[in-house]
Each structure stands twice: as structure tokens, then as C-alpha cells.
Amino acid sequence: MVLKTIRTATDKWAHKDGDYAFMFEPYDGDEVIALDCEMTDLDPQKAELVSIAAVKIKGTQVLTSDKLDIKLQKPESLTGDSIKIHRIRGVDLRGGEVLPDALEQLLQFIGNRPIMGYYIDYDITVLNRFIRPRFGFSLPNKTIELSHRYLTKVKRANPELQPDLHFETIAEKLGVPMVGQRHSALGDAITTALMYVRLLKGPVPTS
Amino acid sequence: MSNEFDLSHPPFDLLTTEEQQLLISRLDLGYFGQDEVIIDAGQVTESVYVVLKGAVVELDTKAKDTDPDGGVIREYAHEDLFGAISIINGSSRYTFKTLEETIAWLLPKEVFLGLMEANEAFAAYFQNTLAEKARLLEQRRSEKLGSGDMSSFMLAKVGSSVLREAVILQSGTTILEATRTMREQHSDCLLVQKGSQYGMVTRTDLLEGVVLQDMGLDSDICDLASYDLLTVQCDDFLFNALVLMTRHKIQRVVVFDHNKLAGLVELTDVLSFFSSQSHVIGLQIERASNLEELARAAKGTTELINGLVAQGVKVRFAMDLLAALNGRIIAKAYEQLVPEEIRKKTCLLVMGSEGRGEQVLKTDQDNALIIADDLDWDECSKVMEKFTSTLLDFGYPLCPGNIMVSNPEWVMRESEWRKTLNHWTSSVEGTGLMNLAIFVDAHAVAGDERLFSNLRDKLFQTLEGNEVFYSYFAMPLRRFSTPLTFFGGLKDSDGMDIKKGGIFPIVHGIRTMALQFKIKETNTFQRIEALVEKRVMKRKFADDLAEALAVLSTLRLQQQLKVANGQAAASEGNLVSAVGLNKLDRDLLREALHMVKEFKSRMSHRYHLER
Numbered sequence: 098m099v100l101k102t103i104r105t106a107t108d109k110w111a112h113k114d115g116d117y118a119f120m121f122e123p124y125d126g127d128e129v130i131a132l133d134c135e136m137t138d139l140d141p142q143k144a145e146l147v148s149i150a151a152v153k154i155k156g157t158q159v160l161t162s163d164k165l166d167i168k169l170q171k172p173e174s175l176t177g178d179s180i181k182i183h184r185i186r187g188v189d190l191r192g193g194e195v196l197p198d199a200l201e202q203l204l205q206f207i208g209n210r211p212i213m214g215y216y217i218d219y220d221i222t223v224l225n226r227f228i229r230p231r232f233g234f235s236l237p238n239k240t241i242e243l244s245h246r247y248l249t250k251v252k253r254a255n256p257e258l259q260p261d262l263h264f265e266t267i268a269e270k271l272g273v274p275m276v277g278q279r280h281s282a283l284g285d286a287i288t289t290a291l292m293y294v295r296l297l298k299g300p301v302p303t304s
Numbered sequence: 305m306s307n308e309f310d311l312s313h314p315p316f317d318l319l320t321t322e323e324q325q326l327l328i329s330r331l332d333l334g335y336f337g338q339d340e341v342i343i344d345a346g347q348v349t350e351s352v353y354v355v356l357k358g359a360v361v362e363l364d365t366k367a368k369d370t371d372p373d374g375g376v377i378r379e380y381a382h383e384d385l386f387g388a389i390s391i392i393n394g395s396s397r398y399t400f401k402t403l404e405e406t407i408a409w410l411l412p413k414e415v416f417l418g419l420m421e422a423n424e425a426f427a428a429y430f431q432n433t434l435a436e437k438a439r440l441l442e443q444r445r446s447e448k449l450g451s452g453d454m455s456s457f458m459l460a461k462v463g464s465s466v467l468r469e470a471v472i473l474q475s476g477t478t479i480l481e482a483t484r485t486m487r488e489q490h491s492d493c494l495l496v497q498k499g500s501q502y503g504m505v506t507r508t509d510l511l512e513g514v515v516l517q518d519m520g521l522d523s524d525i526c527d528l529a530s531y532d533l534l535t536v537q538c539d540d541f542l543f544n545a546l547v548l549m550t551r552h553k554i555q556r557v558v559v560f561d562h563n564k565l566a567g568l569v570e571l572t573d574v575l576s577f578f579s580s581q582s583h584v585i586g587l588q589i590e591r592a593s594n595l596e597e598l599a600r601a602a603k604g605t606t607e608l609i610n611g612l613v614a615q616g617v618k619v620r621f622a623m624d625l626l627a628a629l630n631g632r633i634i635a636k637a638y639e640q641l642v643p644e645e646i647r648k649k650t651c652l653l654v655m656g657s658e659g660r661g662e663q664v665l666k667t668d669q670d671n672a673l674i675i676a677d678d679l680d681w682d683e684c685s686k687v688m689e690k691f692t693s694t695l696l697d698f699g700y701p702l703c704p705g706n707i708m709v710s711n712p713e714w715v716m717r718e719s720e721w722r723k724t725l726n727h728w729t730s731s732v733e734g735t736g737l738m739n740l741a742i743f744v745d746a747h748a749v750a751g752d753e754r755l756f757s758n759l760r761d762k763l764f765q766t767l768e769g770n771e772v773f774y775s776y777f778a779m780p781l782r783r784f785s786t787p788l789t790f791f792g793g794l795k796d797s798d799g800m801d802i803k804k805g806g807i808f809p810i811v812h813g814i815r816t817m818a819l820q821f822k823i824k825e826t827n828t829f830q831r832i833e834a835l836v837e838k839r840v841m842k843r844k845f846a847d848d849l850a851e852a853l854a855v856l857s858t859l860r861l862q863q864q865l866k867v868a869n870g871q872a873a874a875s876e877g878n879l880v881s882a883v884g885l886n887k888l889d890r891d892l893l894r895e896a897l898h899m900v901k902e903f904k905s906r907m908s909h910r911y912h913l914e915r
Contacts, residue, residue: 158410159333272405274357276308276333287333291407294335299405 101235108234117204121237124209129154129241131290132207132214134223135282141222149199149224150282151206152290154213157298159290165206166283167199197231200224204232213241215264215289243267243289246296254301270302271295309354309409310383315429323419323426332410336360336402342387343400349390351410355380358406362386363399379403381894388430391416462545462559463538463566466573470495470558470565472502473525480521483510493556493568496529502558502565503529533558538566543621545569550586551628589632595640595694602633602698606665610865619858620829627661627827630654633698634671635750641691642751649676651748651755655707659745660811661827662857665864668703669695670742672714674721674755688715707742721759729766732776740777741812744819747826757824764822778816778911781809781904802863803878806856806900810849813907817841828853852899855892 109121131152136144148168153160203224214220217240225235244262251260260270268275268288273295276287309331311317311324319327333356336342343349345365353360360380380386390396391413420427471494473482482505486494493506505528513519513528534552536545538561545557549571559566585608588601605626612622631654638652656670657663669692675681692710696702709715716724725743728736744763748756767773784804811828818831821838825831832850835841841849859880866872872879880893907913 157335159335162330162332162412272357274407276356291333291335295405298335298337298340300338 104235105237108237112234117232117234120204120207120209120234122209124211124239126210127156128210129293130207130210130212130238131159131286131293132212132217132220133282133286133289134220136223141219141226144223146196146199146223146227148282149203150286151203152283152286153210154290154294157294159287159294161287164283164286165202167202169195169199196227200228200231204228207236207238209238211239211241212236213243213289213293215243215267215285215292217242241293243292243296246293247271250296250301268292271299313383315385315426318425318429319419319423323423327411327415327419330412330415332412334408334410336406336408338402338404340402340406341399342402342406342408343390343396345397345399346395347390348395349387350413351387352385352391352413352416353387353400354385354409354411355382356407356409357382358408359403360384360386360400360406360408361403363401365399379898384891388416392420392430461538462536462540462542462569463561466542466569467538467559467567468570468573470568472497472565475499475524475526477525478522479510479514479519479525479528482525486510492570495558495565495568496525498526498529498531501531502533503531504533504556504558505529506556535560536569537561541621542569542574544624546574547621547624547628549574550625551631553590553632585629586632589629589636592636595637598633598636598640599698605629605633606699609665610868613861613865618854619861620854623662623857624827626663627658630658630663631661631747631749634695637694637698638691638750641687641694646679646681647751649679649752650674650681651751651753652709653746653756654749655742655746657745659747659826661747662811665861665868667700669700669708670703671709672707672743672746673709673716674751674759675715675717676752676755677718684715685712707739718755718759722762725759725763726766729763729770729773732773737777737780741780741815744815745826760824764819767819774816774820775911775913777819778813778907778913781813781816781907782913784808800880801878802856802860802880806897807853807860809900809904809907810853810856813903814849816907816911848899849903852896852903855896856900859889859893 105121112118112121131154132150134149135147137147138144146169149165150167151165153163212221221236221240229235244267247267248260248262251258261267264285265275271292273288273291276284276291309328311319311328316324316327332351334342334351334353336358342353342360358381361376362378362380363376386400387396420430471485471489471491473485473494473496475496475498477485477496482494482496486492486507493504496503496505503526505525509528509530510525513523514521519528534548534554535558536548538559548557549555555571557569559569585601585604588604589598592598592601608629609622609626612625613619634652634654639647642650651674653659653672653674654670655672657667658670673688675684688709692702692708702708707714725740728740728743731737746756746760784801814828814831814835817823817835817840818825821835821840823831823834823838825834829850832841832846836843836846860878863872863880864877867874867877
């Protein structure tokens with residue numbers, strides 16, 4: 098956290114007159130971005146982006162009409178080994194124009210709104226790996242971790258409980274239906290968003 | 305269950321592909337907590353809502369305390385749409401509140417109005433009332449089945465179709481005068497008023513009176529008239545008059561307009577009005593002089609019912625007609641096989657759904673015989689075997705539970721029956737109560753009906769005030785759950801047993817109440833009616849319950865016809881899937897099941913079933 102704060106302060110200073118200064122403005126609206134990325138690897142240092150989806154949440158409404166759903170070209174030539182060897186170059190080649198465009202769209206869409214997701218730090222870490230080399234900053238946005246929100250609420254209601262934090266389990270406990278295909282970025286982003294608004298409003302599951 | 309927005313059901317299937325794409329791109333999702341007001345009465349709505357998960361109730365908050373349902377107008381669950389009418393009217397008349405946490409798709413008002421403007425059919429869907437929608441659906445259904453419009457057939461009322469003016473004479477009129485009047489009026493039949501009572505005299509009566517009974521021409525026609533007249537009301541369906549005439553083998557019924565005599569309806573007129581095959585079968589049955597001819601008539605009934613239902617005749621009426629025809633066929637077969645002097649001392653009962661008059665296709669034989677104590681009949685078992693196999697030839701399958709006259713357990717002397725019934729009522733174990741439930745639906749079709757009514761009246765008497773018995777008797781109501789979640793959504797979209805979950809609870813609950821309140825009718829609809837007359841049940845609730853039973857029976861019949869046509873497996877005769885139904889049928893089904901649930905909880909309370 099401290100590291101992020103210092104880094105963000107430095108980035109803000111560096112971009113104070115740049116195109117992305119809006120990213121560093123304090124946010125005072127009531128919108129949140131639900132974000133989910135599909136990736137090729139569980140290691141954030143190796144993972145490649147397959148798709149990025151983001152949905153705006155306003156109050157307790159999930160604005161599925163105002164969303165971002167980008168599928169990136171798959172690095173077909175990139176096998177597990179070639180990723181090891183050609184990591185940097187491979188990304189450049191494959192991304193070509195598509196990845197920077199995608200990131201540009203994402204930044205414009207998110208703006209300075211808080212970002213919410215399930216294990217969101219992982220998604221942010223991977224995104225920053227690609228954003229920083231191109232834009233010269235890391236995402237400065239406040240983040241909201243869904244599983245943490247859930248854990249806090251459950252623990253507050255029943256400190257004895259060790260809740261299962263699997264995605265499907267949380268959704269089931271909260272009574273939120275899986276929207277779209279599981280493991281499609283957009284479907285997961287919407288489901289996560291529904292879980293988030295559900296936690297804002299509904300009663301806490303006690304078992 | 306897909307959580308994608310479903311475009312495949314009305315009204316969204318009325319949109320073009322482009323319009324559907326526009327709609328999908330503009331949808332949002334809203335989350336609402338429990339008991340949250342989504343639209344308040346008088347409020348302007350900004351969206352149309354389609355429930356993805358959860359339940360919403362539409363409430364008239366003003367009627368909350370006066371209405372027995374707490375002001376509930378409607379409930380909405382998965383895939384149901386609300387808010388459209390509020391948008392069309394400018395503001396909402398009622399309050400929409402969640403019953404539980406709810407997630408709903410939100411379609412912005414301007415998109416909805418745009419679609420209504422662009423698409424006429426889509427707009428019409430929202431402008432029609434539900435009744436109109438149901439009627440359109442009914443029409444489309446019968447069109448699909450490829451037959452003409454039967455509404456004239458079905459909707460003809462007695463008063464406005466073939467009503468004849470009655471020729472009424474006062475008591476004291478002589479046979480001579482009466483005959484002269486008949487000739488002048490070209491009438492076959494006249495009514496004679498004796499005090500406040502009416503009697504009927506036909507040409508045959510006059511002829512037989514003079515020739516066979518040696519009455520003088522100056523005798524009073526009062527002595528010739530028959531006074532046990534069957535009557536219908538002016539606003540009854542003509543179809544019901546036909547059923548009545550078939551059941552009682554009569555040619556005329558007297559028509560009343562409330563308490564006032566309105567006229568007569570004659571069989572020949574009804575026949576020429578309908579000119580359908582239904583009465584042809586009735587006549588075939590009456591004229592059959594041997595079993596072969598009777599078998600031919602019996603085989604026509606299934607086809608007749610199929611035809612009637614396909615033509616859009618309401619299942620309830622079809623069931624009535626079939627019950628009347630089956631009753632006559634069975635009675636006639638009995639007459640053919642059993643000599644008259646024996647018939648006078650026995651009573652043949654039909655039971656189960658046949659006894660209630662609620663079978664639609666040919667159902668299993670469920671019958672029993674009461675023999676007077678003073679009759680010795682050696683050939684009884686042989687004749688009864690023959691009777692059962694004859695009915696089998698006619699197309700009535702054997703009863704899998706062996707509840708038939710070929711089984712000696714169901715052929716008993718009056719005194720044995722009395723003992724058995726006592727045994728059944730005093731035991732609280734399953735078989736006895738089940739047999740009793742079958743017997744309670746019994747209906748005498750041939751022989752001396754008094755043998756049966758004596759037994760039944762004794763049964764009513766024995767059980768009077770025995771609260772513990774009714775509690776046990778009603779217990780099977782708890783055996784099958786009615787597939788509803790708390791709020792009224794359909795729980796299992798894969799299919800549900802509509803007989804266990806819907807029809808049985810109503811039939812058995814009403815049967816229990818009928819037993820308790822000594823109601824002699826066996827048909828569930830008539831029992832409900834009788835319960836209203838005895839002020840045991842409120843009119844509105846009774847009407848809804850009867851409608852629910854009609855809806856469930858119709859859905860079941862549709863499924864059974866599918867089985868009969870080989871479109872579904874034989875084991876799925878009672879299985880109705882919510883998925884296979886269109887939206888309106890599903891709405892009806894949900895509301896019907898909701899009624900069942902409500903009824904079950906009332907029964908639980910009444911008979912203390914929660915233990």
C-alpha cells in the first residue's frame with residue numbers, strides 16, 4: 098500500500114499536465130468499475146491478456162448497457178516455451194496495435210473511478226505490466242476486493258465463520274446467478290458486479 | 305436455466321432481429337433488496353423491468369386492510385415483465401415491491417417506447433388486456449389443431465338459442481281440452497300449474513292415460529303429469545342442458561329465469577342446434593340392444609372427446625359429457641348382463657375419477673357392487689367376471705389396484721359393506737383410508753340407488769364430529785409438495801407431476817370437506833359449489849380454486865393427448881414442463897399452483913396437519 102501511494106504520487110507529478118491527468122483526479126461520483134480479465138497464466142509476471150471486460154456500477158444498478166468487452170488476438174504461435182523465451186518480444190509482436198488500443202479504451206472507460214473485482218490485485222498487476230511500458234504510469238485507482246468485502250461482512254455477522262471464498266461459492270451464498278458463460282470476462286465481470294451490489298444492500302449470509 | 309436475457313418468448317419474440325439487438329444493447333441490471341419498493345404508486349417509471357431472479361409483488365396499498373389477499377394484485381418471478389403498463393399510462397397505479405432480493409433487467413423507457421412505435425405487434429401485446437391475450441391464445445391453439453371456431457357451439461346459452469315457449473294450463477283442465485290445446489299450439493308437451501308447482505304432460509302421457517289407465521276424457525290432467533322436472537337456468541350453457549338430458553335419458557328440460565318459468569328446451573332442437581356427433585353416441589347407447597352395438601358406441605367416445613377438446617370445448621364440459629356417456633354405457637352393459645330381478649336388489653357403483661365424473665380419456669375401471677341382504681345370487685362372481693371383461697372389451701382398462709367387481713372384496717352384501725366401512729373409518733392405517741377415499745367418490749350408475757345412499761348416509765353419520773378421523777383422512781395432502789418456491793415462481797423447470805402436485809391436493813382436500821359436510825355430490829367442481837352454498841367456503845376463493853383445477857386438468861389433458869399421439873412417453877402422462885409452455889399458460893399454471901398452495905395451507909390449518 099505504501100509503495101503504491103508513493104508510486105502514484107510520483108506518477109501523478111509526472112503526468113500532471115499530460116493526457117492522462119484525469120486518471121489522477123480524486124473521484125467523487127457514485128460509480129464503480131467491475132473489472133475482469135482472462136489470462137493465459139496464473140503467474141502475474143508471465144500471464145498474457147486474452148480478454149478484458151469492464152462494467153459500470155451506479156448505485157445498485159449494473160449498467161450492462163455501458164460496458165467494455167475486448168477480446169485480444171490470441172498468440173497462436175506462442176507456446177508455453179516460446180512465452181518463456183520471447184516474453185517481451187512476443188507481447189509486442191502480438192499486441193501490435195490491438196493491445197495499446199485496448200488499453201487506451203480501458204483507461205478512458207475507467208477514468209478515475211474505483212475498480213472492483215474478484216482477486217482484483219492480480220488483474221491490476223498484469224494490466225500494469227502492459228500499461229506502464231506504454232503510458233508511463235500504473236493504474237492509480239482505488240481498488241475494491243470483492244472477496245475481502247464478503248469476508249468482512251460475514252465475519253462481522255459471525256466471527257466464528259471461515260467462509261469459503263471460491264467464486265462460485267460466494268455467488269451461491271449471495272444468491273447471485275451466474276450471468277453469461279463462466280470464465281468469459283464479461284460474464285464474470287457482471288456476476289462480480291451483482292455480488293458487489295448485493296453486498297451493499299442485502300443481508301449478510303450467516304452460514 | 306440461462307441467465308441471458310431470453311428473447312424467445314412473448315412479447316420479445318415479436319421484435320425483429322435488429323430490434324432485439326437494440327434492446328439487448330440497452331439493458332441494465334438492477335439489484336433490489338428484500339421488501340424494497342421498486343415503483344411506488346403514482347410514480348413515473350423510467351424503465352420496464354424483467355425479473356432475472358427473485359420475486360416482486362404488485363400491491364394496491366390502499367386495499368391492504370380491506371382485501372383478504374392484503375391488496376396483492378399480481379406476483380412476478382423469473383422472466384416476468386412489469387412496469388410497461390405504468391409507462392404507457394404515464395404513472396404507476398400500484399406499488400411494486402420485492403418479496404425477496406431481486407435482480408431485474410432494466411429496459412429504459414425511451415427504448416421501450418421506441419420499440420412500441422416501431423413494432424405494431426409488440427405494442428399490441430401491451431395494449432391488450434390479459435383476458436384478450438388469453439382469448440387470442442385460445443384461438444391460436446384451436447387454429448393450430450386445425451378445426452373451426454367452436455365458440456358458437458360452446459357459448460350458446462339456453463335462453464338465447466332454442467328456447468320454446470311453454471304451453472301452460474291450469475289444474476282442473478280436462479284431458480280433452482288439453483289434447484285440443486296441444487293440437488292448436490302444435491305442441492308435443494304442456495305444463496300444468498298446480499299451486500306453485502309445475503308438472504309436465506306429454507302426448508305419450510295423454511295416450512297412455514286414456515288407453516292404458518282407462519282414464520276418462522274429462523279427467524284432470526293434473527293426475528297424469530310428472531312433477532319431478534329437471535330444470536336449467538336461462539343463462540346456463542346449452543351444452544349443460546344436453547349433458548343433463550343425456551344423463552337422465554329425457555327429452556325435455558324446463559327453463560327458468562331465476563324463479564320465473566321461461567320455457568322449455570327440447571332434445572330435438574338441441575340436437576339440430578349442435579348437430580354434432582355427441583348425441584349420436586348418446587342415441588347409439590340408448591338404442592343398443594346387445595353388447596356388440598354397445599361396444600361400438602363406447603369406442604366412439606374417446607374420439608368424440610378428442611374432437612371436442614381440439615375444437616376448443618372447455619375440458620370441464622367435455623368431462624361432464626364423457627361422464628354422462630360413460631355412466632350410461634356402464635349402466636347399459638350391466639342391464640345386458642344382469643337380469644332385472646337381480647338388478648332391483650343390487651347397486652352398481654363407479655368410483656374414483658369415474659365416480660367424480662372427472663376422467664377425460666378412458667380411465668381404469670373403478671367399480672363395486674352392493675347386494676341386498678335378502679338376495680341369493682349364486683352366479684354373482686361369474687357374472688361380475690364377465691362384466692369386467694366386457695368393459696375391458698369396450699376399452700376401459702383394468703384397474704391396477706384391482707378395485708373392480710371381478711374382485712370379491714369389492715362385491716359385498718349391504719351388511720358386509722357396513723362392517724367394512726366401519727372398519728375403514730375406525731382404522732387409521734393407509735389402506736383403509738385409501739379405500740374409503742375411493743368409496744367416498746362413488747356414484748350409483750345402475751340398480752337400486754337406495755342401497756348406496758343408505759350406506760353413504762350411514763357413513764356420514766358415523767363420522768359426524770370425529771375431528772381426529774378427518775385429520776388422518778386429510779393427511780395425504782401433505783405427502784406431495786406443490787412445486788412452488790415461497791413467492792410463487794416455478795421451482796423445477798424440468799417438469800413436475802401435475803397430478804400429485806396440483807390436482808390431487810385439490811381433489812382430496814375437497815373430498816375431505818365434502819365428507820365432513822355431508823355433501824352428496826361427487827364431482828369436485830360441484831362439491832366446491834355445494835361448500836359455497838353451505839357457507840363453508842367463500843365464493844371468491846371457491847371460484848379461484850375451481851378455475852385452478854380447470855387449468856391444471858386442461859394442462860394434464862394436453863399432456864395425455866400428447867402421450868396418446870405418441871409425442872411423449874407413456875410414463876410422462878402427468879408430467880408438465882414449464883419450459884414447454886408458453887408464457888400465458890405458464891402464468892396460468894403459476895397462479896393455479898399458487899392457489900393449490902394456499903388451499904393446502906388452509907387445509908393444514910383446518911385439519912391440524914402440521915405435526
